[in-house]
Amino acid sequence: MxxxxxxxxxxxxxxxxxxxxxxxxxxxxxxxxxxxxxxxxxxxxxxHSGARSLTRKKTDTVGVILPDLFGEFFSEIIRGIDLVAHESGMHLLLGNMHGSTHETAAAIAAMRGRVDGLLVMPPDVKPELLAGYLDPALPTVLLNYDAGPLDLPFVAVDNYRGAYAMTEALLERGARQVIHIAGPKHNRDARDRQRGFVDAMAKVAKERNPVILPGDFSEESGEEAARLLVQGQLPADAVFAANDQMAVGLIAELARAGVSVPRDVMVAGFDDIPLARHLSPGLTTMQVNIDRLGSTGMMLLLRLLRGDTLGAASATILNPDLIARGTTGGAAADGARAGIAAGASPP
Amino acid sequence: MxxxxxxxxxxxxxxxxxxxxxxxxxxxxxxxxxxxxxxxxxxxxxxHSGARSLTRKKTDTVGVILPDLFGEFFSEIIRGIDLVAHESGMHLLLGNMHGSTHETAAAIAAMRGRVDGLLVMPPDVKPELLAGYLDPALPTVLLNYDAGPLDLPFVAVDNYRGAYAMTEALLERGARQVIHIAGPKHNRDARDRQRGFVDAMAKVAKERNPVILPGDFSEESGEEAARLLVQGQLPADAVFAANDQMAVGLIAELARAGVSVPRDVMVAGFDDIPLARHLSPGLTTMQVNIDRLGSTGMMLLLRLLRGDTLGAASATILNPDLIARGTTGGAAADGARAGIAAGASPP
DNA sequence: GTTCACAAAGTAACCGGTTACACGCGCCAA
DNA sequence: TTGGCGCGTGTAACCGGTTACTTTGTGAAC
Known part of the structure; x- marks a missing residue:
């Protein structure tokens, strides 16, 4: 060399x-x-960039630590980060925490001396533990994680508000009995969406005990929920799944049971995965601009690197947009929807 | 610190x-x-990893340089790479060539001193240029790129064989007139798929001049092809699109024109994007295990790093699998399919 | 009691750049 | 003529580790 x-x-x-x-x-x-x-x-x-960064005390690299992510979500968030990073001549060093808390600590430690700042998305790590792993001297921005006591800037999606708006929309479209399929219990996003649903039901529909079925964000758990609905003959004219994946499974299983969407029951999801618009009818959902989660986080980090002092107060909350499609379609007159029991004809 | x-x-x-x-x-x-x-x-x-790697002459990091990729493809390939890299305690430094050849050179140069090896996927860069950018001393594996004169190990998908197999399968299912929708002319994958189609038609169906419609891998170009088919009343009982995206557009537009799939015409795609199985009927396609592209490439790179000398001869060719779904469905008797002309009723 | 072998610890060079400081030189004002 | 200034360049310290080589100290062998 x-x-x-x-x-x-x-x-x-x-x-x-x-x-x-x-x-x-x-x-x-x-x-x-x-x-x-x-x-x-x-x-x-x-x-030799390595040698150069040793004296300059700058690596022109930011570390990105994400959980095990699949598909679109992962690529979109990286795309958003890269978009901004690339403009500033920054490189991206990827770290994966692979679910475990122990690996999270290792991933963060491995970044020392390699990066100028950190973008971390630690959905499953408790704040008090996280605080111990992070180096206070290293500029850090959290993604989709309310920093809580850490006083770090973060970017998050307003899941609560999104779920509230969606529930409200379903009620406005004439639904009387809206059922929610929840996400994993420990998952913060899932919990916030459930809270939004519950509050909207209480406030708008004066319903204090809405039905909530368990789920885990997987397509299978959506199918499972559909079976529960049909077999239990639950009175429902709208189902709001905590994510699109479950809504997809739900719709497929309902179709198998002879329940028609949206004729018998309306369905809504959350996330707007690419598949959502390709279903027929298209899936009504809340669009989360995932790339903006990444790009906004990166922008905050750049400001931190420039020397601005930013705390949790500089958090950015992204509002998802409601995308109305076929699964809540048709101008059903108030209360006119048949409901699940009507369409169900068990084999 | x-x-x-x-x-x-x-x-x-x-x-x-x-x-x-x-x-x-x-x-x-x-x-x-x-x-x-x-x-x-x-x-x-x-x-301080930076300082450590300076003396050790090892960074425990590999550079990954990809073109502007979207969605599933990007995340799957990274997932495959990470899976193997993580096992060996390696980190991933991301570089994006953002389409341009000039940026490719910059991205590769920026890696010097930061990584122990390189994983590069340069679909749009000419081999002779690429040779000038790469550092011969830095272990490098190419992804989805036949190294040609460079004598570097690479991993590629056998597009030719996949297309051949798919065409053969369509003919076996009773198709007499198979039409191909090609991908972008300069794209190597697209060209190989087209060759596979042409050869299979010649060999299996004794058809020396099969119809090939132009396309560019976009959904729109699939719709465009559908319009050509319907308006031209082309005799066809099967259409093999060079990728799923185009097949999706094709099917949608055919439906609008009153042509039913698979009753009037069979349709097949390539890639097995997640959407493929969610269409109804499901799209028959060739499944490319994109994550294996990444993991296999990373394994080759690890061997290179261990000191093995690997050339183009160590290339790994991945075979895609045929996934038969509804769009080639039904056990149509030989020649029984109606063809496009039959179903077409222009508005 | 001296010699030798060997283990534990220290000294300093080195990795490949950057940069504070020193140096030499030409030019101009005093 | 001399002192001062500024510019272009060189010398060497430094970033934060690793490691070849050297030193020190201990016990075994003669």
Whole structure:
């Protein structure tokens, strides 16, 4: 590998001068600069970023620590981060916490000396533990995680408000009995969505004890919920699933049981996965601009790196948008929907 | 930040001893080791990976350079890479070439001194240019790119064989007139798929001039092809689109024109995007295990890093699997399918 | 009691850059 | 002529670790 010394020797100057010429400092004469650059070209010299960052105390890299994510969510969040990072000439070092708390600590520790800042999304790690893992000297922004006592800037989606709005919309469209399929119990997003649903039901429909079926964000748990609905003959004219994945499973299983969406029952999801608009009828859902979660987080981190002092007060809350499609379609007159019992004809 | 010298001072030993104790070398006595580790804990010392990799000449990081990728493809490939990398304690540094050739060179250069090896997927860069950008001293594996003259190990999907198999399958299911919708002309995957189709038609159906409609992998170009088919009243009882995206557009537009799939015409795609199985009827397609592209590439790179010398001869070719679903469904008797003309009733 | 072998710990060079400081030189004012 | 200034360049310390080499100290062998 060619080093700076090789270049300096070739150009007949000292390493200091070579370094200055390469980095475009002003105190180098034209001819000297040319000689150095010629040597660089001739020897095919590329600066060693590792060595450079050691003295500069800057790596031009940010660490991104995400949980085990699948599909669109992962790629969208990275895309959002990269979009902003790339503009500022920053690189992305990926760390995966693979679910376990222990790995989270390891992933964060491994970042020391490699990155200038951290973007962390630790859905399953308790705040008090997280505090112990993070290096207070390293600028850090949390993704989709209310920092709580940590006083770190964060970006989150307003799941509560989204779920509230969706529930409200279903009621406005004439639903009387809305049922919610919840996400995993320990999952913060899921809990917030459930709270939004419960509050909207209480406030708008004056229903204090709405039906909530368990789920875990998987398609299968959506199917399971559908079976519960049909077999239990639960009176429902609308189902609000805590995510699209479950809504998809729900709809498929309802169809198998002879229940038609939206004729017999309306269905809504959350997230707006790409599949949502391709279903027929299309799935009504809350669109979460996941890429914005990433890009906004990265912007906050850049400000932190520039020296601004930002705390939890600088948090950004993203509002999801309601996308109305076919599964809540048709201008059903108030209370006109048949409900699940009507369509159900068990095999 | 705490450094190794701080730890050494605290423990009352030299930096060399501290370093040895921390790295578990054998030539340190028990009490000394304990003293050092106690100091580490007390001062909350975390080794500076940047400095460490400078002397060790190992970064435990591999660079991953991908084009602008969206959605599933991107996340799956990263997931595959991470799976293997994580097992070997390797980190992933992401670089995006953002389409342009110039950025590709920059992305590769930026990796110098940060990574031990490179995983590159350069679909739009010409081999002779790529050769100039790559550092011959840096272990490199190419993804989905036939190295050609570069003599680098690579992993690719056997698009030719996949397309051949799919065409054959359509013919076996009774199709007489199969039409292909091609992908972008400059795209290597698209070209290989087209060749597979042409060869299968020649060999199996003795058809030397099969109809090929232009496309660009987009949903719109699939719709466009459908309009051509219907308006031109082209005799076709099966359409093989070069990717799923186009097949989706095709099917939607055919439905609008009153052509039923698979009753009037069979449709097949390529890739097995998640949407494929959610359509009704489900889309018959070739499943490319994208994560295996990543994991296999990473395995090759690990071997390279271990010192094995691997050239283009070590390439791994992944075979896609045929997933038969509804769009080629029904046990149509030989030649019994109505064809497009039959179902078409232009508005 | 001296010699030798060997283990534990220290000293300092080194990885590949950056940069504070020193140096030499030409130019101008005093 | 001399002192001062500024510019271009070189010398060497430094970033934070690792490790070759050296030193010190202990016990076994003669």
């Amino acid at each position: 060619t080093t700076l010394r090789d270049v300096a020797r070739e150009a007949g100057v000292s390493v200091a001068t070579a370094s200055r010429a390469i980095n475009g400092h002003s105190n180098v004469t034209g001819p000297t600069r040319d000689a150095v650059l010629a040597a660089v070209k001739k020897l095919n010299f590329v600066p | 705490t450094t190794l010298r701080d730890v050494a001072r605290e423990a009352g030993v030299s930096v060399a001893t501290a370093s040895r104790a921390i790295n578990g070398h054998s030539n340190v006595t028990g009490p000394t080791r304990d003293a050092v580790l106690a100091a580490v804990k007390k001062l909350n010392f975390v080794p």
